[in-house]
Amino acid sequence: MDFNDTTEEAAFRSEARTWLEANAPKVNLSGKPEAELLKLAKAWQAKKAEARYACITWPKALGGRGGTPIQQVIFSQEEGKVGAPRGFFDIGLGMCIPTLMAFSDDATKERFVGPAVRGEEIWCQLFSEPSAGSDVAGLRTKAVRDGDDWVINGQKVWTSGAHYCDFGIVLVRTDPDVPKHKGLTMFWIDMKDPGVTVKPIHQMSGGSNFNEVYFENVRVTDSQRLGPVGDGWKVALVTLMNERLAVGGATGPNYPELLSLARSTPSGDSSALEDAAFREKLADWYVQAEGLKLTRFRSITALSRGQTPGPEASIGKIVSANQLQAMSTEAMEVLDQYGIISDPELAPLEAGFQQSVMWSAGLRIAGGTDEILKNIIAERVLGLPGDVRVDKDVAFKDMPTGL
Amino acid sequence: MNFDYSDDQKFLKSEARKFLDARATAKVNRAVLDDPTKSYDPDLWKAVAEMGWLGTAIPEAHGGLGLGHVELCAIAEELGRVVAPIPFASTVYFFAEALMLAGSDAQKADLLPKIAAGELIGCFATSEGPGAVTADRLSCTVDGGKLSGVKIPVTDGDIAHKAVVLASEGGKPSLFIVDLAGVARETLKTLDPSRSAAKLTFASAPAERLGGVGEGIALMEAVFDRAAVLIAFEQVGGADKCLEMAKEYALGRYAFGRTIAGYQAIKHKLADIYVKNELARSNAYYGAWALNTSASELPIAASAARIAGSEAFWFAAKENVQTHGGMGFTWAVDCHLYYRRAKQLGLVAGASRSWKERLVSQLERRNAA
Numbered sequence: 121m122d123f124n125d126t127t128e129e130a131a132f133r134s135e136a137r138t139w140l141e142a143n144a145p146k147v148n149l150s151g152k153p154e155a156e157l158l159k160l161a162k163a164w165q166a167k168k169a170e171a172r173y174a175c176i177t178w179p180k181a182l183g184g185r186g187g188t189p190i191q192q193v194i195f196s197q198e199e200g201k202v203g204a205p206r207g208f209f210d211i212g213l214g215m216c217i218p219t220l221m222a223f224s225d226d227a228t229k230e231r232f233v234g235p236a237v238r239g240e241e242i243w244c245q246l247f248s249e250p251s252a253g254s255d256v257a258g259l260r261t262k263a264v265r266d267g268d269d270w271v272i273n274g275q276k277v278w279t280s281g282a283h284y285c286d287f288g289i290v291l292v293r294t295d296p297d298v299p300k301h302k303g304l305t306m307f308w309i310d311m312k313d314p315g316v317t318v319k320p321i322h323q324m325s326g327g328s329n330f331n332e333v334y335f336e337n338v339r340v341t342d343s344q345r346l347g348p349v350g351d352g353w354k355v356a357l358v359t360l361m362n363e364r365l366a367v368g369g370a371t372g373p374n375y376p377e378l379l380s381l382a383r384s385t386p387s388g389d390s391s392a393l394e395d396a397a398f399r400e401k402l403a404d405w406y407v408q409a410e411g412l413k414l415t416r417f418r419s420i421t422a423l424s425r426g427q428t429p430g431p432e433a434s435i436g437k438i439v440s441a442n443q444l445q446a447m448s449t450e451a452m453e454v455l456d457q458y459g460i461i462s463d464p465e466l467a468p469l470e471a472g473f474q475q476s477v478m479w480s481a482g483l484r485i486a487g488g489t490d491e492i493l494k495n496i497i498a499e500r501v502l503g504l505p506g507d508v509r510v511d512k513d514v515a516f517k518d519m520p521t522g523l
Numbered sequence: 524m525n526f527d528y529s530d531d532q533k534f535l536k537s538e539a540r541k542f543l544d545a546r547a548t549a550k551v552n553r554a555v556l557d558d559p560t561k562s563y564d565p566d567l568w569k570a571v572a573e574m575g576w577l578g579t580a581i582p583e584a585h586g587g588l589g590l591g592h593v594e595l596c597a598i599a600e601e602l603g604r605v606v607a608p609i610p611f612a613s614t615v616y617f618f619a620e621a622l623m624l625a626g627s628d629a630q631k632a633d634l635l636p637k638i639a640a641g642e643l644i645g646c647f648a649t650s651e652g653p654g655a656v657t658a659d660r661l662s663c664t665v666d667g668g669k670l671s672g673v674k675i676p677v678t679d680g681d682i683a684h685k686a687v688v689l690a691s692e693g694g695k696p697s698l699f700i701v702d703l704a705g706v707a708r709e710t711l712k713t714l715d716p717s718r719s720a721a722k723l724t725f726a727s728a729p730a731e732r733l734g735g736v737g738e739g740i741a742l743m744e745a746v747f748d749r750a751a752v753l754i755a756f757e758q759v760g761g762a763d764k765c766l767e768m769a770k771e772y773a774l775g776r777y778a779f780g781r782t783i784a785g786y787q788a789i790k791h792k793l794a795d796i797y798v799k800n801e802l803a804r805s806n807a808y809y810g811a812w813a814l815n816t817s818a819s820e821l822p823i824a825a826s827a828a829r830i831a832g833s834e835a836f837w838f839a840a841k842e843n844v845q846t847h848g849g850m851g852f853t854w855a856v857d858c859h860l861y862y863r864r865a866k867q868l869g870l871v872a873g874a875s876r877s878w879k880e881r882l883v884s885q886l887e888r889r890n891a892a
């Protein structure tokens with residue numbers, strides 16, 4: 121048991137650090153509008169790609185470095201320290217492009233992988249629909265064959281980043297007469313197609329990171345198909361498996377910020393930090409947060425031994441999203457009446473806790489809800505049976521629907 | 524980074540599992556649990572001594588195997604899995620660790636070889652009554668090399684040959700080694716009779732100081748840190764076993780026409796146990812690293828390992844009973860062996876409340892620095 125880099129890892133880390141120090145943009149990102157952040161992020165991505173620090177594990181021929189997963193982890197750790205702009209490419213490079221690489225022909229890869237690595241084109245994931253989220257295989261957007269083309273009609277929802285994305289992978293129904301998992305097919309599409317309409321959704325947290333996406337007679341060629349007709353579910357599983365790797369834990373204020381807040385907030389004759397009930401909770405959160413960090417170290421160890429992390433990675437999101445919600449709520453308690461103030465000029469930490477109270481609610485849903493992730497752990501890690509299903513052998517068109 | 528057992532340690536662990544699966548069955552635990560005259564299983568103790576496990580972390584010069592603490596952690600995990608009814612924790616995690624931490628060369632040379640050989644059972648006597656012991660409330664005293672006073676409860680106090688005792692001399696708390704041959708001891712009725720505990724009444728018992736004068740509280744905490752990490756591995760082992768038991772039972776039990784393992788209330792319960800167990804394991808590994816390298820982070824790492832270990836084992840033990848339904852509440856089914864042990868281990872090195880307070884005090888200091 122040790123935390124030290126091997127000689128090669130240490131060499132890579134120092135090389136990465138030197139490069140980051142020389143090249144990372146030294147800008148303050150807080151409070152910048154999205155459009156500006158996007159510009160900064162694209163420039164940074166291009167720089168990384170040029171130095172082969174973008175997509176470190178991908179083959180060199182595709183714009184990567186041909187490096188190891190552990191090198192990717194090391195680079196991300198070091199990149200995290202310099203506060204470079206990030207977040208815009210996670211879905212594309214973490215989920216969409218790996219799916220494209222697994223299921224498209226060489227010409228398609230040649231066309232799209234490079235620009236995505238360089239941050240010139242951004243991708244989104246068009247899976248969820250109004251009637252299909254956890255049960256995404258229940259989706260209704262349909263593609264109908266027309267000669268060598270397919271024509272897509274329907275609606276997606278909760279599509280993160282659709283408003284600035286250039287392309288997307290879209291899961292659609294191509295056969296409503298078979299059970300729902302069997303009638304799906306995956307395509308890539310051009311988000312700038314005139315038949316695609318993107319409408320931002322106003323989130324409870326105030327921002328608009330995700331969107332409704334409407335398809336009206338969007339024509340795609342058969343060459344845009346990823347995987348065989350009717351095999352869309354298998355393709356989607358590849359995307360979702362990558363999602364578990366891409367979606368780490370919640371980001372936001374953690375126990376050190378909560379400790380500082382309590383220390384500086386008066387309570388009774390002293391500070392809120394002296395309160396025994398508060399201290400006990402703080403201890404629990406510390407133990408949980410450290411436990412998560414150390415569990416990640418265990419996954420990294422498995423990675424560096426050549427194992428692939430499995431569904432156990434789901435732990436990270438369940439625990440961190442719930443902890444963020446609980447800690448932010450406690451921060452409000454510490455502040456007492458003042459806790460309701462969410463003005464960054466007035467609230468401590470530029471209202472970081474107030475924002476997290478709102479945002480953490482979404483984190484518990486995005487990328488698989490708490491309940492679905494617990495099902496995944498129960499079924500895929502522990503080997504317990506799946507839920508009772510009434511939809512397995514019923515043709516999609518005959519399935520009962522609600523909202 | 525290599526945040527896992529090494530291949531050699533994994534081999535040691537799997538050998539330990541094979542051995543204990545054969546030798547430390549639930550029947551062995553029950554033979555002690557069910558018999559009020561039995562405080563431990565001497566045969567298992569002897570066999571464990573023959574395996575060399577008692578001296579895992581004791582230097583070769585003192586008759587031990589001279590392996591590291593991570594190896595000892597691996598063995599602890601396996602002992603926790605089988606709720607072994609032997610004075611391993613008292614002798615190895617507390618008594619031997621106290622000696623290695625604070626003993627003089629002569630004390631180490633005298634006692635460590637006996638521990639490694641299985642000739643000496645040790646115990647650690649600090650508690651004197653309800654509530655955690657403090658320097659101000661300490662009532663055991665030493666005068667002219669003789670110790671007097673009462674310690675209660677002392678795990679394995681009824682079978683140990685020697686004890687490390689916290690007592691004050693001239694108003695200063697220190698640790699002392701006391702031979703228990705002439706000391707009055709009374710076995711107590713406790714939650715987990717497979718790990719016996721006693722009341723020790725010292726009346727001018729000859730006592731030899733262990734460590735410096737007035738260092739008693741600091742040394743006790745340092746010993747607790749070390750023991751906490753090792754116990755955390757027993758807790759992780761026990762918690763994982765509870766998860767396995769619950770899973771196996773749930774898969775085989777049918778209600779409303781199907782296995783109860785298919786109901787989400789059960790599935791999510793077991794997923795919750797899994798998550799807690801994994802976090803506890805990770806915190807325990809960090810503690811093992813800190814213990815093995817004598818890192819300055821040990822007090823924080825040990826606190827986290829202890830808090831997570833106690834929480835995970837208790838949660839797994841109680842939800843394992845729940846998953847078994849009425850069967851889980853019977854004496855005949857093994858769930859209660861773990862339920863009892865979870866509480867025993869969760870209190871024997873101090874309650875979580877105290878550890879949480881200790882942890883936060885340290886975080887405060889670190890945060891201020």
Ligand SMILES: Cc1cc2nc3c(=O)[nH]c(=O)nc-3n(C[C@H](O)[C@H](O)[C@H](O)COP(=O)(O)OP(=O)(O)OC[C@H]3O[C@@H](n4cnc5c(N)ncnc54)[C@H](O)[C@@H]3O)c2cc1C
Binds near residue numbers: 247255277482488491
């Ligand atoms: C911030 C954010 C970003 C997102 N980004 C994207 C994106 O980029 N692309 C995309 O395709 N989607 C995206 N999503 C959608 C997300 O994947 C879905 O919201 C999520 O899978 C839940 O689906 P739903 O909203 O339809 O809720 P539902 O599936 O209707 O769930 C409602 C409730 O029922 C519970 N439930 C459902 N099924 C079960 C079951 N079998 N057992 C027990 N409980 C169950 C759920 O846990 C939940 O509590 C995003 C969501 C959020 C919040």
